[in-house]
Amino acid sequence: MDRRTMIKGAGATLAVAMSARSYARIKGANDRLRVAVVGVNGRGQAHMSAFLQLANVDITHFCDVDSAVLAKRAGEFAAKGHATPKTVSDYRRLLDSKAVDIVTVATPDHWHAKLAVDAMNSGHHVYCEKPIGIAPAEGEAMIAVQKRTGRELQVGNQQRSSLETRQLLALIQAGELGDVYEAQTWYANNRGSIGTGQVATPPATLNWDLWQGPRPRAAYRSNLVPYNWHWFWQYGTGEICNNAMHELDVARWLMGLTYPTRVEAQGAKRFHAGDDWEMYDSLTLALHYGKDRTIRWNGQSCNSMLTYGRGRGVLLLGTKGSAVVDRNGFELYDLAGKSIRQVMAAASSETTNTVGEGALDVSHAGNLVDVIRGRTNALNSPIAEGHISTTLCHLGNMAYRTDSVLTVDPTTGKPTNAEAMKLWSVAYEPGWEVKA
Incomplete structure (x- = not known):
């Protein structure tokens, strides 16, 4: 690798580190967003970690159909020094609340579309894990509801927020x-x-x-x-x-x-x-x-x-x-x-474990938050x-x-x-x- 390439690479990788750390410093003081994580046993833990790293974003609610898992995750969360989240077993009670701005969906696949559609219909923005549904017709329904409600819906294929992958895209487009x-x-x-x-x-x-x-x-x-x-x-x-x-x-x-x-x-x-x-x-x-x-x-x-x-x-x-x-x-x-x-x-x-937590989760969650706040126009996914x-x-x-x-x-x-x-x-x- 020549010196010029090394400098370009260093600049790109530094930008990733900066983008993750800087959220805590550059967000405004008057646009606090409240997040509810639905499904807290697996991938939901990565959602918690990502949104916690964004300034003026609070994780306020956990929702899960297993009361033992719900209590365990809430206890772990509080033990790390965070405010104890409210726990809800039935997502319908969660969506009744106006004290939530963003709902993240980390449930089994057969729940993704239903939760996302119901959350948007009740006025919430959504971060939804992939796949977006258990059949293509569910994706069609999600598109229609998003257009009708105007709520933001970010799909959780987080590599779309990779600065390196975007740099490669620019190189490909340049021939x-x-x-x-x-x-x-x-x-x-x-x-x-x-x-x-x-x-x-x-x-x-x-x-x-x-x-x-x-x-x-x-x-x-x-x-x-x-x-x-x-x-x-x-x-x-x-x-x-x-x-x-x-x-x-x-x-x-x-x-x-x-x-x-x-x-x-x-x-x-x-x-x-x-x-x-x-x-x-x-x-x-x-x-x-x-x-x-x-x-x-x-x-x-x-x-x-x-x-x-x-x-x-x-x-x-x-x-x-x-x-x-x-x-x-x-x-x-x-x-x-x-x-x-x-x-x-x-x-x-992370690449192959079942939680898959990493820096890209922070960037991807941050992109959703920035769109909601009007600081950028386009969701990455x-x-x-x-x-x-x-x-x-x-x-x-x-x-x-x-x-x-x-x-x-x-x-x-x-x-x-x-x-x-x-x-x-x-x-x-x-x-x-x-x-x-």
Whole structure:
């Protein structure tokens, strides 16, 4: 790396550190915002950490359907010297309150759209984890409600707030890589077996009916909560929505793409034979954009072999060079495969653990807060963009579940396959529908 490149990299990484630390100094004194975190057992902890680092932002409410988890997280929060948050078990009581400005959604996937829609309808701004819903129709409803209410809705694919990734975008747009014709993305982990669960009485602290929320009622199983719901079609969306969403979003953003014309997926359950995991644990996906450009994903839930030394990331192939990018920076290569530039973030973000906490969470939450306060005009990840990227993941699941190659309308994202279109929406428990 030459001196000039090092200076550029240092400037970019210093900017990240400054952006995170400076929130505590530059925010105004009269625009305090109050935040409620819904779902506090996993990713919600990253939400707490991020919003706490923003000046004139208070976390005032915790909401969770498990009273034991709720009490534990509230106690931990207070023990760190923060004001004890109000605890609410039923989100509807939370939304009745005018003492909350922002609702963050860190619940299981089947709750994301319902909570976001209800929060916007009740006048609250929303930070919603990905995927934005359990089916594409939910994204369509969220877009409609956001437009109607005018509330801000930030989708939690936090790499959109990476200064390094934005720097790479500028280089690509300036022609540094030439014509970027393919992106290869990946995710690798070594998840263990979820075992064989039994129909059982829910724990006394868990409101099982409320946990199910919008989904048709089913019996509680002993190995479902708090995390393994990801691998059941009733509540989860698979590794592709759980993790590929991030890298597919980055790839199509950097390539300037929206919906593909053809989708292929090949996968299987190859590990932990006999356990209750309903889905694939290994999946390859190809999104074809006409005959010229392709985005690929290789998802390995139970084989954590690294690619380019990373558990997750994006490789961009161009006619003048290539780039590898992840949450913590990027590296450029010439056509001979020689590294010619590297830019790394000063503050790191987690990549493959289940909480995923890091510096990008602060930047992404800060972007939402700045838009609410009118200090910047554009969300880094608005619902319209989040919907497209989530739909790419749903299309992968549709191709896998129907065992077919999908032809897709590139203007709407809808497949022409009638069986696949049956998965465009889902059934709801009566009275719990997600409506525009």
